[in-house]
Amino acid sequence: MYRVWNFVTNYSLLLIIGALIALVWANVDAASYHHFVEFPLWDHAPIGHAHYNDAGEVTYRTLTLHYLVNDLLMAFFFAIAAKEVWEAVILKEGSLRGKKAATPLFATAGGMIGPISVYLGLALFLGSDVYDAVARGWAIPTATDIAFSYLVGRLVFGAGHPAVRFLLLLAIADDAAGLIILAVFYPSGDLAPEWLLLSLGAALAVFFIFNWLPRRRDAGNQDRPNSTWVREKLGFWPYAVAACASWYGFMMAGIHPALGLLPIVPTIPHADRAFGIFSEAEQYLTDLLNHIEHILKHPVEIILFFFGLMNAGVEFSSISEPTWLVLAGLLIGKPVGVLLFGILGAHVLRLGLPAGMRTIDLFVIGCVAAIGFTVSLFIAAVAFDAGPVQDAAKMGALFSFAAAGISLLAGILTRVKKIPG
Structure with missing residues (x-):
């Protein structure tokens, strides 16, 4: 895996620390936490949260700490994710090209359709009032956190198991779909x-x-x-x-500005080969695209710390229906969807599975991929206005860490044979 471990460990630890500080802070002194998050850095700024007059026209903007992190600095995180997607698609040996990517792409589709179906289906079952309140958050449980999923995947399967690479392919394709969903379905203002x-x-x-x-x-x-x-x-x-x-x-344009760097990524000179998704070995390539990614690595680690700090501050009293809907979509919809669509691709359409990987491993991969965290938190923040529904949905994204324990148990019950790398 070309030492992906160091990359994702660094990203994960700072993000977790930021999230834990936010969670404790919000439950000890919610008022000071929210005052910190929405602290105005620059009023009447050229960028920031828009303020409208009665005619619906933007009169001025306020740059807050929350906007700085979520809308401006997170653009660098999504640019790095886009770089990996771009290389996986465009390069000859890219991991999302050819037959080797076919079954993971089917599994990715299942890993999105399954959570959406469970989320909206259960919301409808709970009544029209609940459905109307939470329907806009349908995309929250579709996300897969690449870093955390990879860490758990290594624990479940071992670094050398083909299921780990399958999981990475699924996660990066999931992120690509998530970027499209954010751009199309969640505008940040009037288009x-x-x-x-x-x-x-x-x-x-x-x-x-x-x-x-x-x-x-x-x-x-x-x-x-x-x-x-x-x-x-x-x-x-x-x-x-x-x-x-x-x-x-x-x-x-009214499209979430955190996606604003995506059009520039394909224009940057890049290598004609890739070592794999988030491969540390790529820092030794001399092309400009990999050089820029290497420069951004440590700043983005710090940005993710502040992202966790800005977005994970949710009071435990906010737990309600959206929390359980997000969790059900991730913990039930994701594994079932990955398994069913993986079987469709691998066996019904005869696209096959990687050598050494069993059909039941698809279910375990789905359990691991149910860790939504980073992107789920981000989508929750843009899907709902600040308030009880957003807080409850964010809590569901945070609770998706339960998928780690479920994955370890699923690995034991399905008798996964760990393969060291």
Whole structure:
């Protein structure tokens, strides 16, 4: 696995610490916690939470600590996730290309349809009032936290088991689908799609001027003087400027700005091979895309700490129906969906499973993938306005850590044979 362990351990620990501090703080002194989270850094700022007049027009914006973390800084986290998705799809040996990715992609579809069905089905069973209150949160239990799922997957299967790689493929495809869901179904304000032209223009300009054109001029010249000059003299700065423009375009378009860097990621020069999802070995590649990811690694660890601190501060008294709906979607819908759709792909459509992996392992993988945490928290924060429903849904995302214990038990009951890596 090319030492993925160090990467996800670093990300996970800081995130957990931030979440635990928030959880304790909110239950000891909720007022001071919420005052801290919504602390205004800049009133009448060019970016931030919008304030509207009676005509529905934005009059001014306030940059709060919560907005800074969730809407601006988390863009770097999603950019790294997008980088892994992009390489997995575009490179010849990418992990989401070809037949080897077919069954994991079917399992991913099941791991999303299953939770949605359970969440909305149970909400409807509880009555129309509950359904109307929680229906917008249907995407919360679809998420899979890559870092935590990987850590638990190693404990259940062992680092060398083919199910661990299958789990990583499922998780990264799940994240890709989650990014699409966030962009399409959870706008951050009134839609103004014309502003997306700014993001598109920034992406096209930086690609053609600083990526395509130097390579075009270097065609047939092994010394690559133009590409070398752009890389050594300009580095990542043209892409940083384009990223700022793209982020602003997303904010003004009403699409969640945390996704604003996604159009820029494919424009950055990248290697022609990948070592695997979140592989530490890729830090030794010299292409600009991997270089930028390596630069962002430690800042994003700190960002995730603050993300946990800003979003996990939920009072235990807020536990209610949305909590159990999110949990049921994750703990029931995810394993069942992964198993059924995995069987459909592997056996009905005869796409097969990796050598050394059993059909029942699909169910265990689904249990591990039920750890939603990071992305589930993020979706809960954008799906509902601040208040009891949002807090209850966030508690369900936090409680999804129960999937770790369930996964270990499922591994024992299904007699998983650990394979050390």
